[in-house]
Structures are given as structure tokens and as C-alpha cells.
Amino acid sequence: MYNPRYGLYLMKRIMLALLPWMAMTSVARAQSPVDVVFTHMGTINERCVRVDDECFVPFTFLDYVGWDYTMRPDGAEIRGDGGRTRITTREIGGRSMIPLRELVQKLGGDTSWNDDSQLVVLSKLTAVRIRKGHFTIESSLDVKPKVTVMDNPTRVVVDIVGAKLDRRADVSLDGTSRIGQYKPDTVRVVLEPRFTPQISQRSFSSGHSFSFDVGAPTTSPEEQQELARPVREDPKVPITQQQKGKIEYDPASNPDMQGSETTPILAGAPAQVGPLIMDTEGARISALTLRINGRLAKSPTFSRLDPKTIEISLPGAIKNVTDFAFVKGATIREVDTRQENGSLIIRMQLARPMGIEYSLSGSGLQIQLLKPDVGNGRLAGKTIVVDAGHGGYDNGTQEPGVREKDLTLSIAKLVSQRLANEGATVIMTRKTDVFIPLNERPAIAKRNGADFFVSIHINSNELDNTASGTITFFHGRDSISQLLGDCIQREVTKISGLGGMGVWSDTRIYRSGFAVLRGATMPAVLVECGFLNTAKDRRRMQTDDFQNGVATGVVKGLKVFLGDEKKN
Secondary structure, eight states, X not given: OOOHHHHHHHHHHHHHHHGGGSSOEEOOSOEEEEEEEEGGGEEOOSOEEEETTEEEEETHHHHHHTOEEEEETTEEEEEETTEEEEEOOEEETTEEEEEHHHHHHHTTOEEEEEETTEEEEEEEEEEEEEETTEEEEEEEEEEEXXXXXXXXXXXXXXXXXXXXXXXXSEEEOOTXXXXXXXXTTEEEEEEOOSSOOOOSOOBOOSEEEEEEEOOOOOSOHHHHHHHTSOOOOOOOOOEEEEETTEEEEOGGGOGGGSSGGGOOOOTTOOEEEEEEEEEEEOSSEEEEEEEEESOOSSOOEEEEEETTEEEEXXXXXXXXXXXXXXXXXXXXXXXXXXXXXXEEEEEEEESSOOEEXXXXXXXXXXXXXXXXXXXXXXXXXXXXXXXXXXXXXXXXXXXXXXXXXXXXXXXXXXXXXXXHHTTXXXXXXXXXXXXXXXXXXXXXXXXXXXXXXXXXXXEOOSSTTSOOSEXXXXXXXXXXXXXXXXXXXXXXXXXXXXXXXXXXXXXXXXXXXXXXXXXXXXXXXXXXXXXXXXHHHHHHHTSHHHHHHHHHHHHHXXXXXXXXXXOO
16 A cells, blocks of 8 residues: 555655755865754764865755754755755765755854864744733744753753744843843853742743743732733943933933833932842853842943943942842953942943843843954954945035035945955955945845944035034944944044944934944944035045045944954
8 A cells, every 4th residue: 555655755756866966066165064952952973074164064964953853945944943045966975965054054043163173053032021920931943942840049941952042133121130141052141030930830841932921920919910010122322422422321312221111219218229140150141130229310321432331320229238249250351330329320340242131120230241242353364345435326425516425335345345455255246336236235144154244334414514523333232343333433433533423223323223323233333424514524435544434444343343452
């Protein structure tokens, strides 16, 4: 009797046998055997091969990870976890093999070389939410959550094994929760419920979507009403202005800094601040909690004195007896405090430039320090896409005798030349007076695996001679691109001779941001070099001295971001 399952199996084997003769590309580059550590599954026992920066695996690898496939004349269709995609196979050593890094990227995962002989595959978290005691996790690939309930104080700890915390994830936590990269392969979410948790399920099989109830509140009606408030979305804070050499964060734009947490305290009742606790200290993210007992007079504010130094100002607060120096280590090198004008000021010297995200919760101020992936920390060897704004039929802003598209191309060429002199690989989106579609510009960077995307533009506004100086934009509330913008803005402002107006989120201009930044998947900024409809800016921007200064500033800013500024 004919068995359709056997027929499908036989068809797959026939297709595999034919693949070497069906338009496969032979790979003759340097090869070396490698191991693959796959999400929560650990090392996969299969023969895998590294070719340049790609990792090729046999089709039997898919059986280990539970992915199905259908053979096609031009490759295979892979169905993995929550998605499906087509992939072109290669013949290596007489076997048909799959480019795993390309496949995982298409399915929304993350790969990185731990060393030359081990590839680590992780799932990206796409959503982590808690609403009224209901906890939800969604991920691109399968992960394996583990739930632990702790006492004194009461905490629910959710370790998501096989996961990476992606900065674009939809993270929506209540005021008593926090999230961080606990280990290189584990994201930890800590819930601090104001009631005794009643969790029926603490262990889960692997998957890419989970939900469970933490439990029902056993609090007073007043406390239950407080808990039932809508969850505040997205605690990231855009930088809005630059003054006296320091970048300041605008708490008014942060919903986590508004409401009952910042109700003015009574005179003579200062909030007690401390201790400062390092919750998790990872290679990419370090999470801290600053305990606050009482209410602050106003919202906390952050200032960046330089790329490695930040200050937290807590109005109407005093320090308790706790020594904040206990957090010193690989992330924070020095901590000191002072009282100034009725506020407690905490200054932290970081080991390297880091992005910052913060929000108020019931236990205090939650701080996340995000560490950019800088590789070996050198500009040499990095791939950078330099985008000259406008071009072709699109002149950009213009004044008599001068067009934006010409100035941006001139400056972009100088930036590219200096980057190349530093040993970077540079790709210009345009080298001549042609128009490149907006979406295509970041797509060029993505296709080439660029480390950075820098777009050069010239500004203008509605009223002539009313604005002056440079502005560096980042997309949305992307903390890492915000940090890159800060580093570049500081250096350009020092050299250009026009001064600066700060580092802004592109959502201040358009609700959806700029297309050239919105489509970027790597740290990306747009530098507005000055205002063409302001006479002094216009005269200055047309000089060789200015254009060379901007180019030097962009390169120096990238080196500061990487920690390469002293490695000359």
C-alpha cells in the first residue's frame, strides 16, 4: 500500500541527490570546521563549516533544531519556528549545505562568532509585556523560559534561555518590573508584584510564544486601583537639547517621569536615596536600580558631561548612609555624589561610552546602560556607509548660487576619504549628481553588512537668519544611535566653528522619523551641518575649512564611540 509520507521522504532524498547538478554555486574559499551553539539547545552535533564569515550546515542540521524544508530547483524553502523563507544552497565538499547565518537573519534571529570556531545562534525577543498580572513573551526563534519565585523581597524571576534582548523589541513592563541581558544567552525579567504571586506554571517546553498569569492581587482596593493604571509605554527618552558641553535629557517627554511618582513632596520631607544596586552586568546591557524612599520634588534628569560621564539629578532628595561605590566594576569605574541646590547629584564614570534608558518604578529609578557592539574597538576594518543627501533632480534646500545636494556630496567625499585613511571600508550611496531613492540608501548599508550609516545634510527653516549650527538626528528612541549622534555632534561642534543645537530624535520632525534612518538596522545618524538660509552659516559652509572640519569631526566622533580615540 502506498504511503504518502514515504513518498515525501523519497522525493526529498532525490532532490538532495540532484542538487549538485542544479545551478549550485561551488565554494572554493578557505574552509574550517566549526561548532554551532543553537539558542537553548546547546551545541548541535553536526559537521558545520565556516567559509569567510558565513557558517554552512548540512540539511540534517535542520532535523536537530526541528525545522522542516521543501526542496526546490534553486535551493530550499525552510519552515523554522515562527516563519518561513527560501534559501540558496551551496555545494561544499560534495555535500549540499545551507548558509546558516543568512537563514537565521531571514527568520529574525541573531548570530555571532564567539571565536573562529564557534557560531552562537540566539533568538531575538520581539515582545515582552506584562499587563495586570498577565505576562507575555514573543520571540523570533524558539526559546525556553524558566520561572522562579523568590522571597524577601518577593520577586518573580523569568529567565528566557536562548534569547537576546533586541533594542527594537516591544517591551512594555509595569512600574515594578525590569529587563536585562543576564547572561550572553539569557534575558532576565524581574517582576516585583505588590501581592503574593500565585503562578500555576513554572516550567515550559520550548517555543516562540508564551504567556502566564503572575496571580491576582491581594491588596487593598486603593492599591488595586493604583495597580490597574494603564501600563506606560516605551520608557526611552529622546535627547532634546545641548547646553554648555553636556547633553541633557528631557524628562517631560518621558511618560515614566510623570504622574504619581513625581508628585511634589512636602517641605521638610526629602526623599531618601540609596542604595544603588547592580541588578545585572552583562556584555551588552547592565541594569541598575537606584532605591528611592519617598517622593521626589520633581522628575529626575540625566546629563551627559562627556561620552563616558553621566550625571543624575534628583530634586528634593538626600543620600542615605549607603556607599554607592559598591557598583564599581567592569561597567562603572567611579561613582561620586554631592548635594547641590536642593538636589542630590550622582555622577558615574563609565568604562566606555554607553547608551542610557531609564524609568521610575515602585522600587526606585531603573537604569539600563547599553553597551554598543564595537568588535575590536577600532575604526580600521569597520564598514561604513556615507550618504550624501539629495542629488539628481532633488536639489534639497537651496539659496542663490548654492544647493544642498552639492554641499552634501562635497562633505560626504571628504568624510569617506578620511575614513578610508583610517583603514575603514567605505561605501558611498552616491559619488555623482544622481538621485538615490530614500529607502534604497539604508538598504545599501544592510546589504553590505555595514557597521554604521552616516547621512550628510544641510538644514533650513521657515524664517531666514533665525537659526544656526549643527544638529545630529537619530531615529525614534534608539539609545545606541543616540549615543553615536552624541559622540559625532560633540566633535563636529568643536571643529566646525558654527556651534551646535544638539542631538534630536527624528520623530521631533516627522512622527514616523526619517526614511533614511528608519530603514537602518545598524547605528545610524543624520548630520545637519548648518542652516543654508542663515547668512553666516551659508558663508561658513561653503569654505574648505568648514567642510574639512565636519569630515574630521565625523571621523573623530566614530572613534570616540568605538573607544578608538587614543589608538592612533
